[in-house]
Amino acid sequence: MTSTLPIHVVLPDLLRHLRDAPNAVLVAPPGAGKTTAVAPALLDEPWCSGEILLLSPRRLAARAAAERMAATAGENVGQTFGYATRMDTKRSAATRVTVVTEGIFVARIQNDPELAGVSAVLFDEVHERSLDSDFGLALALDAQAALRPDLRLVAMSATLDGARFSGLMEGAPIIESAGRMHPLSLRHLGRAAEARIEDSVAAAIRLALREETGGILAFLPGVAEIERTAERLEGLGPDILLHRLHGSLDPAAQRAAIAPDPQKRRKVVLATSIAETSLTLDGISVVVDSGLARRPRYDRAAGMTRLVTERASQAAVTQRAGRAARQQPGTAYRLWEEAATAGLPRFDPPEILEADLSALTLDCALWGVADPRVLRWLDPPPEAAVQEARTRLHTLQALDADGRPTPHGHAIARLPLAPRLGHMLVRAGELGLAEVAAEIAVLLGERGLGGNDVDLESRRRRWRTERGARAEAGRKLAKRWTNLAPLPLAGGAGGGNET
Known part of the structure; x- marks a missing residue:
């Protein structure tokens, strides 16, 4: 099944470039398979005798990527494919690919600038422009120039800003993959200004349950809104399974939200922006998007970082809608008017400019x-x-x-x-x-x-x-x-x- 992923079409080009040069930029839209297909493909390359580090922006995504690669290889996680996050680690002496969060990588390269025993570092979802991702790449490039000219670095992005990364990485070649997207319909429901967001999201979910088939993924700004929406969805019936998905959950609850239900019940997943990228939620064909996001913003006057609820960017709502069409034709319900999309900020600002x-x-x-x-x-x-x-x-x-x-x-x-x-x-x-x-x-x-x-x-x-x-x-x-x-x-x- 994995052989049908679009990324497999361009993997030979990527492998060829990395045999001759240390750096590459891979542009692949969501659904192409870059997160879980690139690292395994590098393991048999003649230059790859050591470990591959795959950087992931979130702990949930890191664990899920390692588990998916291990399952594809017919292994348990912690053998060839492992992960390391702040709260949880599964790896062994046999591990060749370790998925790490960006902060873990920054700490590792600070402690070992030569990255001894590491053959390649893959920076996934670099378009998100987190502070740790930008800093990790800066340190890796510095270490490569001074200590490790043989170290392979690959920047993997879901958006077409590959030219900027190529310039940063000494003119690294850009390899572009097609995505895998089924037909997607957009429905703009709007939202009354005085309505509470949880009321509007719950109403949209009930509408989608009546009018659509398949699982539903709803994006809300934070945990409090998820809990209030869940309260409003009580009594959906025995054939519908309600999940929450955010970083504060136990790993078992996160896995349950991602995996198919063994009893084939229809899933409704209430999620934060943690589900925007890197994860594939099985069985989802409908997205309900509140159009809001909660982000850290540094308040210089107070000297503190605060969580601020604001409108999601155009790039983010595009990513969210695409979750509905990963595995089959899908529909995205948006709680704003269609004309308002053009007024959303184009991208989330790089964290380094605000942190x-x-x-x-x-x-x-x-x-x-x-x-x-x-x-x-x-x-x-x-x-x-x-x-x-x-x-x-x-x-x-x-x-x-x-x-x-x-x-x-x-x-x-x-x-x-x-x-x-x-x-x-x-x-x-x-x-x-x-x-x-x-x-x-x-x-x-x-x-x-x-x-x-x-x-x-x-x-x-x-x-x-x-x-x-x-x-x-x-x-x-x-x-x-x-x-x-x-x-x-x-x-x-x-x-x-x-x-």
Whole structure:
């Protein structure tokens, strides 16, 4: 079945280019098969004697890609094909392809700039322009130029901006694949301005259940809207299975939302933008799109990153609609007027232009680069944001007056945390309070653990008694971070197990 994927038509061209040159750009629309077909095809190449790293923008997508490649090969995940994310890892000494989240890759190349034992790095969904993806590519290009001219780098994009990546990668050849899209119908339902989004989405889902066949995937901006929509859809009947799909769910619940129902029931999946790319949800032929997205936006005045609900971009709503036609003809119901599509922003802005750059600036200093802008970027980090980051890192005592990392900065950087959280954990460790600081850091980074109470101590108490794979993974993560924290200084407070 996989031999019919459009990507297989252009794989010979990609393999030929990579035998003669280290870099390539692969442009392949959703459904072409690039995420799960490219890495296995490279394994038998004469230059590929080591590991292949496939970068994925999200933990759910990383795990799903590894599981799909392993299933195609007739293996269990963790053998030839494995994955590594912050909360979950399955790989072994036999693993040749490891799907990693972008942040995991940045940490790995910082610890090992030569990427010893790695033959290729594939950057999937580079068009999403996350900060970690842009930074990971910049570091990989720098390492390739200075240390690893034999390292193969492939940028894989679902949109036609391959020329920019080609220029960034020393004129790398661009290989373009056709997509695999069945006929798609668009229905613009509109939405009354005063209507709550969950009411409108629930009504559209009920309409689609009456008028269409097949599973339904509905895009909502966040977990709260998903839960309120689920409440409005109670009583759909025994033949309809309602799933939620977002990053706060246990892996088992995420897998159930993606996989076909064993009892052949019709599925309704309420999802965040996590389902826009990289995943194929079996049985889905209808999409209901709220037209909204929730994104992190850095507020410089407050010095904090906030989640903001705003209109989805044209690129995003196109990706969402395409989910309906991955496996069969489909229909997308849009909760806005057709004419309003042209008024949506064309693309999501690159995260590097809007994010807090504290971690990036510290990581660059550790890399030996005082000014992040000397690395190779599609969009260089803004000078004002870099200067603000330097000021914050000086305040945290992570950089000295010359912009070099201090011993405290090195201690922060050894932790897989944002600088402010890393600073908290290091100082707490010196006082003998590493355990409580690590647990707070996990709760601040993992929404939904212990509930959504604004009182962190209440969440911490509930989380300690929660069952489930995600809660247990969070506890293991906190323990790992506790062990990474420095030991108490002489005369420290002690009491690392206090509650």
